[in-house]
Amino acid sequence: MTHEELVKLDHQYTLQTYGRFDVDIDHGKGARLWDLAGKEYVDFTAGIGTASVGYGNERWAKAITDQALKLGHISNLFYNQPYARLAQTLCQRSGMAGAFFGNSGAESNEGAIKLARKYSFDKYGKGRGTILTLKNSFHGRTVTTLAATGQDVFHNYFFPFTDGFRYAEPTMDGISEVAGHDVCAVMLELVQGEGGVFPMDKAFVHDLAVLCAERDWLLLVDEVQTGVGRTGTLFCFQQYGILPDAVTFAKGIAGGLPMGGFLVSERCRGVLGPGTHASTFGGNPVCAAAALEVQEILDDAALEQVAEKGQYLRRGIEALELPCLGKTRGLGLMIGVEVAEGHTNKELAAKLMDAGLLVLTAGHNVLRLLPPLTITREEIDEGLAIMARVFGE
Known part of the structure; x- marks a missing residue:
């Protein structure tokens, strides 16, 4: 198939909901990708942070193949080994107490929202279900997680949105301005990815955690993008000196297979009982086996290298x-x-792609780089050389 044939097929049979770059991808190895015509690219995107252990990783592929031949899927009405072992690994490495598995970042955040509201309902009854989120945040594409997202640009077309969210500036004064007796939780990203890659101030996060404890609000940390080693520790919250009540994850957890979920603290372990939450494909054995191998590959030494490579x-x-x-x-x-000033992120991203370097955009005018966590220094140097060649002319 040629590039033109693929584009025609796409336009004829798929909903045009993505602003795709005019690039096709056929296969990859490490942090390199090739299109149908054989053109090579250095990849600084990792499928928006999902291909955490790179492309064509043989250990990852073998774990998937072995599990697929053994058991591809079984409902959550039965026990199976991969999801249970994965839950153990994530809890032991993070200091959290229990896991729930789903399929995506939005589903993970929806689960954390349900957790917070049920926690509050069980203790205080109705009328205490509002969740504070931060301005410039992004929490997903479902109607509820769009409502949780603190960016006006996403708040259109799909009215009415789910009630129960208020947006605060990322300061303690900002939190105080929108707090009230109806609040049950605060949800935040420790690095706002879609909003422009803005790390949260550590003093603010510490003070917020103290306030949540004092008022019995749950502290929900959205690590859909920052989790699974992306920031140099298994979870970003481990660099902030806090232990959240729930932390969500997705993207890189299974190295590219669709998986998400959330971990809870000890005090929230019993909040969601039988029948209160579920996901048909959550904890799928193949995805869980892939995620277990990702955990093996991204050991503590590998995570130190992520920080150094960054x-x-x-x-x-x-x-x-x-x-x-x-x-x-x-x-x-x-x-x-x-x-x-005088340039746009989309313009610069397109020039880099033409030259063989794939990058992402975010926020008002920012290039976002999320390469595979296993990227080599050689691959990084190749990407830098392309930047120098394209923008240094």
Whole structure:
């Protein structure tokens, strides 16, 4: 199939809900990808952070194949080994107490929202179900998680949205301005990804955790994008010195297979009982087996390397002193690069793609870099060389 034939097929038979770049991808290895015509790309996107252990990873593929041949799926009405072992691994590595598995980031956040509201209902009854989220946040594409998202640009077309959310500036004064007796939880990203790769201030997060404990609000940390090693620790909250009541995950958890979920603290372990929450494909044995292998690959030593490679990439970009790019920010291999006035992130991303480097955009005018966590220094250097060649002319 040619590129033109693929584009025609796509336009004829799929809903055009994505602003796709004019690039097709056929196969990959490590942090490199190739299109149908054989053109090679260095990938700084990892499928928006999902291909955590790179492309064509043989250990990951073998774990999937072995499990698929053994048991592809069985309902959650029965026990099976992969999901239970995965829950154990995640809890032991994070300090959390229990796991629920679903399929996506939005579903994970919906589950955490239900957890918070039931926790409050069980203790206080009706009328205490409002969840505070932060301005510039992004929590998903379902009607409820769109309602939780603190960006006006996403609040259109699909009215009426789910009630029960208020948006605060990421300061304690901002929280105080919108707090009330009806609040049951606060949900936040520790690095706002879609909003432009903005890490939260550590003092603010600490003070917020104290306030939540004092008022018996649940602290819900959305780590759909920051989790599973992306920021240099298994979960980003581990760098902030807090233990949330629930932390959500998705994207990189199964290395590219669709999986999500959330972990809960000890005090929330018994909130969701039989019949209160479920997911048909949640904890699917194949996805769980893939996720277990991801955990094996991304051991503590590998996570230290993620932090080091992130610093290496950021220093490399800033050392180029390219006139179209500004400062970098982020944690680990979750990096935002400011775009200088007179340029747009989409324009720059398209030029890089033409030259063989895949990048993402985010926020008002930011390039977002989320390479595979197993990317090599050589692959990073190739990406930097492409940036220098394209923008240094």
